[in-house]
Amino acid sequence: MRQVGPHLVLYGLRVSVDGADDEVVGIPAVGACMLHQLEPQLFVSSDNVVDLGCGAGFDCFVASGLVGDEGEVVGVDMTDEMLSKSRALADELGLNNIEFRDGLLEELPVEDAWADVAISNGVINLCSDKKKAMAEIYRILKPGGYLQFADIANSKPVPQAAVENIDLWTA
Numbered sequence: 001m002r003q004v005g006p007h008l009v010l011y012g013l014r015v016s017v018d019g020a021d022d023e024v025v026g027i028p029a030v031g032a033c034m035l036h037q038l039e040p041q042l043f044v045s046s047d048n049v050v051d052l053g054c055g056a057g058f059d060c061f062v063a064s065g066l067v068g069d070e071g072e073v074v075g076v077d078m079t080d081e082m083l084s085k086s087r088a089l090a091d092e093l094g095l096n097n098i099e100f101r102d103g104l105l106e107e108l109p110v111e112d113a114w115a116d117v118a119i120s121n122g123v124i125n126l127c128s129d130k131k132k133a134m135a136e137i138y139r140i141l142k143p144g145g146y147l148q149f150a151d152i153a154n155s156k157p158v159p160q161a162a163v164e165n166i167d168l169w170t171a
């Protein structure tokens with residue numbers, strides 16, 4: 001039985017443009033971009049999970065254990081290097097309930113209403129079309145499904161000087 005109240009679990013890191021008063025915020029306040037601490041009560045065995053922008057697949061590996069052999073985990077990422085890495089690691093770990101797919105959050109390679117839980121760590125802020133990404137997440141979730149994500153948001157308009165500073169957009 002799934003034991004959760006809210007359908008959306010948010011974690012955040014509030015950063016100022018100049019880095020002077022960075023602050024971790026959370027609902028609940030537990031950490032910044034630490035989705036590796038997945039909320040286990042969001043998952044039940046046999047759930048279908050999609051990791052949006054899975055990178056090397058670490059959250060998929062955690063989710064794999066939470067949903068068990070009857071569950072399925074799909075990791076989606078747009079980068080070939082990350083997909084190669086995540087597939088190799090899953091093989092090494094002997095995890096058979098995970099599949100990694102090439103794709104964009106804005107055009108998810110997942111069928112309608114397939115996922116019980118969608119997870120994402122540090123990716124939505126990178127999407128060029130965030131509304132489309134959110135619409136896609138909504139499309140792939142089953143009615144009553146859950147989204148747990150950790151990401152970066154800014155509460156004030158970004159000054160033009162910061163917008164034009166490429167070092168602030170790349171890491």
Ligand SMILES: C[S@@+](CC[C@H](N)C(=O)[O-])C[C@H]1O[C@@H](n2cnc3c(N)ncnc32)[C@H](O)[C@@H]1O
Pocket residue numbers: 035052053054055056057058059076077078079082103104105106120121122123126127128
């Ligand atoms: C900051 S890393 C996070 C990786 C992973 N979620 C983790 O926590 O380790 C961002 C990942 O998102 C992927 N990514 C960025 N924008 C994307 C998009 N629009 N669609 C799919 N993947 C995207 C990148 O290729 C990269 O692997």
